[in-house]
Amino acid sequence: MPSRPSARSALASAVGLAGAALGGLAAYDLTQKRHTILRNYPVIGHMRYLLEGLRPELQQYFIERNWDGRPYDRDIRSIIYERSKGIHGEQPFGTERDVNASGYEYLVHSIAPVPEPAKMPRVRIGGPDCTQPYSMALMNVSAMSFGALSANAIRALNKGAQLGGFAHDTGEGSLSPYHEEMGGDLVWELGTGYFGSRTATGLLDEDIFREKSAKHQVKCISVKLSQGAKPGIGGVLPGPKVTAEIADIRGVPEGEKCVSPPSHAMFSTPTELIEFLARLRELSGGKPVGMKLCVGSRVEVLSLCKAMLEVGTTPDFVIVDGSEGGTGAAPLEFEDHMGMPLTQGLMTVNNALVGTGLRHRIRIGTSGKVAAGNDIVKRMIQGADYTNSARAMMMAIGCIQAQRCHTGRCPTGVTTQDPRRQRGLVVEDKSVRVKQYQEGTVAEAVKLMAAMGVSDPSELRPWMLRRNLSETSNISYATLYEWLEPGQLLAEPPETWAEAWSSATPDAFGTHV
Incomplete structure (x- = not known):
């Protein structure tokens, strides 16, 4: 055997x-x-x-x-990951939030809901001085630069925008070939470094700007004054991430830390800023031009409004970035202790524009932890016309919040220039996820509005959002916050705004009051 x-x-x-x-x-x-x-x-x-x-x-x-x-963050992660994969399942057993807790906010539904509109609402961007207005979606890709994100991440985001018919903000790191490759609509952001259209001395090169802004994909131009993650300082790209390609695109030295100046060199007063925006609109052939900022004080916002009245023109849009937002690297002290939260910043800008009679000329966008349909509805009740999302869009293309963005060793290929790591991010798959996530989130926002008895965002009112003050009392936004009447600041400023209004000047920025 x-x-x-x-x-x-x-x-x-x-x-x-x-x-x-x-x-x-x-x-x-x-x-x-x-x-x-x-x-x-x-x-x-x-x-x-x-x-x-x-x-x-x-x-x-x-x-x-x-x-x-952080059950809220946990829920949002689930929503983003599942929605981007085309999964729209309901959650059993109700909410896990303490709905009686102080600070809890909720939308007011109607006993008589209305049918959802056949088409998703859009927002026309372009004031009276704009000759090439743009139709903006209710949710778009917020500012994230090539360099901070990988080439494949930029490709996936832009292809998703092209598939879904929404806009993709380039971030301040310039208009790169990867933004243009997929054909999606672009909002070209100019930061303090004027990357991609800068002179040798760091000023704006008007000839380069005119050429690039004329491209068909570029639908709007946004001048970044500050951002929520680090208001008051410029963007930072660590030296190891400044490859030869990125250095060429931005016009900076290879391998050296790329730091944007804290302030702009092309203007120094509110009046000069408004004139600069008007000049960019002229150079771009009449495309919508606006600005992005994290609000610091009422005085500075009112100074901008006074400058608009004095110059006789306005930006076509203002993007309000909340201090709680931001995907970029920043000092911890700036992240946690600098800048106005989105709700207060948005309310300040909206009231200032209404009170000076300028609101009808200017659209307001918001960014700062916008991730779900209720976020969109909430921000529109507070005064926004549309929203932008950064962190959620990163998660839609695979970000797992490993927090290795600044090291070049991102495990999912989203925030690295390492070709081996980028290989894992397949553009054809992740672009569909971006499209599905945006589409599903806007659809949920519209569904929420219909449940509130609203068929169009213009019908949203402050009383439709309420906040708990304690376990025994709550209040609507109509009462919780002050809402100025059109032109009220020009006629007779209320006592709560009078000191800031008198301190504001179009000839200087200020931070008091």
């Missing part, structure tokens, strides 16, 4: 079979195009999806032990 195989040979066979199986799995992981983590981390990456499958149980375990105090 033949002898039985030894235990050692049986073990060797088992190990060989296991090795072959793992090799086959690794080969599949490396070539599949749906999951970034598996393309970059074959075999071991499956642990992430195993844990994702156990997510509800693990989350409840942590919540019960107070290890996770």
Whole structure:
């Protein structure tokens, strides 16, 4: 009789079979195009999806032990990931929030809901001095630069915008080839460094700007005064991320930390800023031109309004960035302690424009943790016309918030210039996710409005949003905040605005009052 195989040979066979199986799995992981983590981390990456499958149980375990105090963030992550994959499932067993807690906000539904409109609402951007107005979606891709994001990330975002018919803000890192490659609508952002259209001395090169702004894809131009993550200082791109390609696109030295100046060199007063915006509109052939800022004080906002009245022209839009927003690297002190939160900033800008009789000429956009349909509706009640989203869009293309953005070692290829890591981000797949996420989120916003008895955003009113002051009382935004009447500041400023109005001047920026 033949002898039985030894235990050692049986073990060797088992190990060989296991090795072959793992090799086959690794080969599949490396070539599949749906999951970034598996393309970059074959075999071991499956642990992430195993844990994702156990997510509800693990989350409840942590919540019960107070290890996770952020159920809102947890819910939003689920919404983004599932919606971007085309999954629109409802959650069982109701909310996990303490709906009686102080600060809890809710939308007021109607006992008589209305049908949802056949078409998604859009916003016309372009005042009386604009000859090429643009139709803006209710939710768009917020400002994120090439360099901060990888080429494939930019491609995926822009292709998603092209598929879904919404806009993609370039960020201040210039108009790159990857923004143009996919054909999506662009908002070209100019920061203090004027990257992509700067002279050798760091000023705006009007000839380069005229040429680039004339491109068909460029629908609007946005001048960044400040951003929510770090108001008062310029953007930063660490030296290791400043490759030869990025240096060429931005017009800066390769390998050196790229820091935008804290303020603009092309203007120094509110009047000069408004004149600069008018000049950009002229150079671009009449396209919408606006500005983006994180609000610091009422005085500065009112100074801008007085400058608009004095010069006789206005920006076509203003984007209000909240201090809670921002995807870029920033000092912790700036992230946590500088700048006005989005609600207060938005209310300040909206009231200032209404009170000076300018609101009908200017559209207001917002950015700062806008991720779900209720965020869109809430911001429009507070005075916005449309919204922009950065963090949620990053998550739609695969960001897992590993917080390695500044190191160049992003595991999902979103914020790295490493070609090997970028390989995991498949543009064809992730662009569809961006489109599905934006489409589903705007659809939910419209559905919420219909449940509130509203068929168009123009019908939203402050009393439709309420906030708990305590466990026993709540109040509507109509009463919680002050709402100025059109032209009220010009006629007779209310006592609460009088000191700021008298302090504001079109000839200087100020930060008091």
